[in-house]
Amino acid sequence: MSSPLIRMLRDSYPQAHIVWLVQDEGADLLSANADLDEVMILPRRHWRELWREYRWLKLAREIYDFSVTLRKRQFDTVLDLQGLLKSAIWARLSKARQRLGLRSREGSGVLMTHVINAPRGDRRIGSEYRYLADQFGLKGAFTMHIALSNNDDQYGHHAKVSFGPYVVLCPFTTRPQKHWFDDFWVQLVQQLQQNNLKCLMLGGPGDRLAAQKILDRNDLDIVDMTGHTSLRQAAALIHYAKLLIGVDTGLTHMGIALDTPTIALFGSTCPYQDTGKDNVQVLYKKLDCSPCRRHPTCKGEYTCMRSLKPADVAATAQTLLESS
DSSP: OOTHHHHHHHHHOTTSOOEEEEEGGGGGGTTTOTTOSEEEEEOHHHHHHHHHTTOHHHHHHHHHHHHHHHHHTOOSEEEESSOOHHHHHHHHHTTOSEEEEEOOTTOGGGGOSEEEOOOSSOOBTTHHHHHHHHHHTOOSOOOOOOOOOHHHHHHHHHHHHHHOSEEEEEOOOSSGGGOOOHHHHHHHHHHHHTTTOEEEEOOOGGGHHHHHHHHTTSOOOEEEOTTSSOHHHHHHHHHTOSEEEEESSHHHHHHHHTTOOEEEEOSSOOSOSBOSOTTEEEEOOOOTTOOOTTOOOSTTOOHHHHTSOHHHHHHHHHHHHHHO
16 A cells, blocks of 8 residues: 555655565565666565574574665665564664654654654545655655556456456455455355356465365355465456455455455454545444454454445445446
């Protein structure tokens, strides 16, 4: 959701050398963006492997070398868009003269030279990044954007030709309280297939076991692409989809960025309700305990997500498909 800042930074500072520091799993999504001069990759997966293999001396050496490389770049300004302690540490290690970041509960502000308080009560998508852009005086419209290469576009177009009209499902995310229920996905797919819509399921390599649980529930005609695409290929599939239905996860946010009709299923989290787009519907039923975020009190019932019924989601899908 911070993607608009790339174009706004370029519009505001056309002569600047803009570098985006990103963990290795997200680098693919940025590599085709012409507004970036460089994508600098933090090799977190490799470092995790070194940790698991007890190669701690090599790990310490590589982290030190990376911090030295970062410092030698002599960056003038660093923007910490995550507002997390782990991102603030790298901002501080860069030794940039100006370090701006969002205030967080993790205490990352002590590593910044300027701390920005995120707005409260603003239900627009990317509200904290909008506010940061205003505070930093960035020019241009706040428009989410994902850059795809020609090969990516051809990949998505080939899927459209091969499968015909299809709906993308994005059931997977980081925490169980943000998931919808497997049997609900099964019921939804059954209703979508009555309208001759093929369903494609997307996710990362770590989601394959969860995907198989859905596929095993019934004899469903689902094209399982979980773990079989790069991030940009997944974005291309989303771009050519008739509709996307997903939980609070990056793939769902991609649907909005790519102007694909999207249904977002929120419960324990509700990062936004206003997307500024008529082809997006956020389904969220606020309870007394929601949004609980990382601290659910329902003892695993996940009542907020259970209140989103498959029939209601299917009806919303039908409305979006007819209007698009």
